Amino acid sequence: MEELADALSERFLVITYDRRGLSRSPASLDAPPVDMYRHANDAAVILRALAPRPARVLGSSFGALLALHVAEAYPDGVSTVIAHEPPLSEVVRDPALDAAMERIARIAQRDIRAALAELAALAGEGNQDEAGEESAEITEESVGNMRWFFRHDLHAVQRSGLTADRVAALPDRVRVVPSGGAQTPRERWENRCARELAARIGQPLLELPGGHDGLTIHPNGVAEVISRLAP
Helix, strand or coil, X not given: CHHHHHHHCCCCCCCCCXXXXXXXXXXXXXXXXXXXXXXXXXXXXXXXXXXXXXXXXXXXXXHHHHHHHHHHHCHHHEEEEEEECCCCCCCCCCHHXXXXXXXXXXXXHHCHXXXXXXXXXXXXXXXXXXXXXXXXXXXXXXXXXXXXXHHHHHHHHHCCCCCHHHHHCCXXXXXXXXXXXXXXXXXXXXXXXXXXXXXXXXXXXXXXXXXXXXXXXXXXXXXXXXXXXXX
């Protein structure tokens, strides 16, 4: 996400952080579960400390779900949520996918790289960057982050409980912009969640370059689209 932050910083004050358990915010895998409400409170603390005015909050996948929870927990600090393909288990139910993810989580307990391969196959989506090259680097940091995901974040998503009605009930001053990737397969669950959320709250779906990982792989194109959004 650093490249996207750099691209957006040409126009905006950009605040980034690593949520609990990831990268610069490490935690023991044996730590107590961290739910979406705790994650949202963490983000709200950061916004209160650093944002000079209500913020545009941008997130992708888990981060998009978190951004919606932040808007619910701290609406006075949020002006806009751009939620890119959020995993909303209460908006689009998919028991087969839930079962597949639980199976992959069990694989991750003994072989994280095998689990990542299974996850990529399940997603069925290529990752070409803005130069048209395949982006498939797996770093030790990303492996550690995925260990945390399978141990903690997967269950936080499944137990989020966030509904389209709750999103629709946010104050009018909080604008919610669901987005989907131009290259994301339409059958992919997170894309279906974004489209269904947009329909349920009466908002158009914002199309962003790339697929589910477009914010990472197409930072300049994504920044351009976001910069064109009305304040």
